[in-house]
Amino acid sequence: xxxxxxxxxxxxxxxxxxxxxxxxxxxxxxxxxxxxxxxxxxxxxxxxxxxxxxxxxxxxxxxxxxxxxxxxxxxxxxxxxxxxxxxxxxxxxxxxxxxxxxxxxxxxxxxxxxxxxxxxxxxxxxxxxxxxxxxxxxxxxxxxxxxxxxxxxxxxxxxxxxxxxxxxxxxxxxxxxxxxxxxxxxxxxxxxxxxxx
Numbered sequence: 235x236x237x238x239x240x241x242x243x244x245x246x247x248x249x250x251x252x253x254x255x256x257x258x259x260x261x262x263x264x265x266x267x268x269x270x271x272x273x274x275x276x277x278x279x280x281x282x283x284x285x286x287x288x289x290x291x292x293x294x295x296x297x298x299x300x301x302x303x304x305x306x307x308x309x310x311x312x313x314x315x316x317x318x319x320x321x322x323x324x325x326x327x328x329x330x331x332x333x334x335x336x337x338x339x340x341x342x343x344x345x346x347x348x349x350x351x352x353x354x355x356x357x358x359x360x361x362x363x364x365x366x367x368x369x370x371x372x373x374x375x376x377x378x379x380x381x382x383x384x385x386x387x388x389x390x391x392x393x394x395x396x397x398x399x400x401x402x403x404x405x406x407x408x409x410x411x412x413x414x415x416x417x418x419x420x421x422x423x424x425x426x427x428x429x430x431x
Contacts, residue, residue, distance in 0.1 A: 249276050250284045257294070257307050258321035259383075262353050264297075264306035293317075318351060319418050327380050328420035335421075338373055342366040342395050343422035351418050353384065360412055362390035365398045365422075 245251060252274040256265065265273075271281045285305055288294040293314075294305045307314065322328050328344070335341055343365040349357035364373065370392065381388050391408075393401070401409045 247284065249274070249280050250288070252276070253281065253284050253288070254317070255321055255325040257305075258318055259326060260353065261307050261309070261318060262355070264304045266302040266304050270305075322346070322351060322418070323420060327376070330376050330379070331421050334372065334376060337369065338376075339369040340367045341421050343398070344420040345412070345417045346420050347412065348416035348418065350388070357386075359415065360389045360391050360408075362388065362420075363398075363409075363412060363417075364390060364392045365395055367394055368392050 253270060256270060256273050267282055267285060268278065270285070271278050274281070285294060285296075289296055289305065293308055293311045295308050296303055296305050298304075311317075323332075327346070331338065331341065331344055341364065343363075345363045345365075347357070347359065347361050349359075350361040362377075373392070377388050377390060398409075400406075
């Protein structure tokens with residue numbers, strides 16, 4: 235299916251968005267129908283209909299085990315990575331940072347490694363780079379909540395805008411290594427990285 239059509243089908247219903255949020259909150263896990271129904275508090279028939287629609291679209295795969303039908307994300311779906319980022323910004327850590335932005339100081343940019351975004355079990359190095367004038371205790375609270383959700387420690391670096399720009403212009407090994415591993419922007423915009431100040 236072409237990506238434009240797939241996106242139109244994907245985001246049409248509130249139930250579907252909640253189902254997607256659950257799957258993308260733990261992209262490596264699988265869920266059975268009643269489990270998803272309990273998590274989002276919707277009717278069994280409505281959830282089942284949406285799951286089958288997402289499977290037909292190709293975003294989900296299913297497997298029957300005993301009397302349960304398990305669903306998991308299809309990581310080869312053409313819009314998998316953009317949807318993963320969209321869900322992280324809408325329901326995950328990106329959303330939490332955005333909602334708490336007034337308490338966090340002045341966030342200009344939050345970059346997440348692709349390993350962090352995809353919940354890679356063998357993730358190494360820094361997961362997040364937070365840029366701006368940040369209230370560290372408030373950021374620490376949010377990070378600790380995310381660590382509980384993910385079941386692992388999150389490695390992050392905080393720097394102000396001037397330090398980030400200086401490191402970027404001087405090809406600082408730490409920053410270059412982080413950027414080359416692949417990153418996604420959770421807060422801010424990609425143009426901030428390349429904009430000269």
